[in-house]
Amino acid sequence: MSTRTVAVPPERLARWCDNFTTRHGPTTLDVVDGRLLLTADDGESASAVLPFGRRYDGAPDPAVVADAAAAPLTWGVLLVRKGGFAVALLDTTDHVVASKVGQRHVQGRTKAGGQSQQRFARRRDNQARQAYEAAADHAARILGEGPHHARHTDQHGGNVASRALVVGGDRQAVDAVLDDRRLATWRDVIVDPWLPVPDPRRSVLDDAIATARSVQITLG
Structure with missing residues (x-):
């Protein structure tokens, strides 16, 4: 089935x-x-x-x-692909406190061979690195350090996490951004679901936020 x-x-x-x-x-x-x-x-x-x-x-x-x-007291969404990034910080009412969407040009692959291919690959790698560094700068600014309390008591008396980060896009790109030491406190609070999104735009970020806060129901 x-x-x-x-x-x-x-x-x-x-x-x-x-x-x-x-x-x-x-x-x-x-x-x-x-x-x-x-x-x-x-x-x-x-x-x-x-x-x-x-x-x-x-x-x-x-x-x-x-x-x-x-939602937790504070939570975030981080989407990264080679074509761009999106990051948002939200509160427990799902209100967007701050957000940023950006694009950086990273060249596609080439069919050229030999030294031309090697030069192109180096240029492409440098563009990707610069794009991820820019995304990390914005993510660090938007997300900040997050709340100092790791857990809190919910309305039912349960002990739940005070913050969470939902991520998506390209896994290698997300890992590259989260390698930034300024985002270290958020790496430990990444939660499901992973969001398989296209190149981030404002509408993509809005849809990702809606998915991240929803109950996931599997039918069948």
Whole structure:
């Protein structure tokens, strides 16, 4: 059976579960392996995973699950590809405190051979390095050091992380930017999901933020 995953904002989760029951009939809700599992009488199922890399161990109630999906005190999104970068800092209400989107030209690959190919490769590597350094400068400025408290108590008394970073784009490019020592405090709080995005633009960043804060539901 094929599966697909949809991103559902926490505030829409209860309605989504109601609609699932309407489409598939009586549905049993359980909490299994840190996620909410819906199993309908017609054989259809759905598995809901909290954002920010969290496990869920509460009651099998969509409203409670939605509450548990609340954002950390401070969180960020960092997207990097050779064609550009995007970074945003958000608060616990998902308000964008600061953001930056930028593009830097990095030449594509060439079919030339010999010394020409080597010169081209060096030029391309230098352009990529400069692009990543620029992205790191902006990321360090936007994200800053983040909050000093690593964890806090949520509204249900749970001990949860105070900050998180969701990343995406090209893995090598993201790693190159996060190698900057100014971003060291954020490397330890990277959480799922990885975001496979195209060259970052403002609309791409907006979509990435929406995905990062959503409950990921796998159907099938």
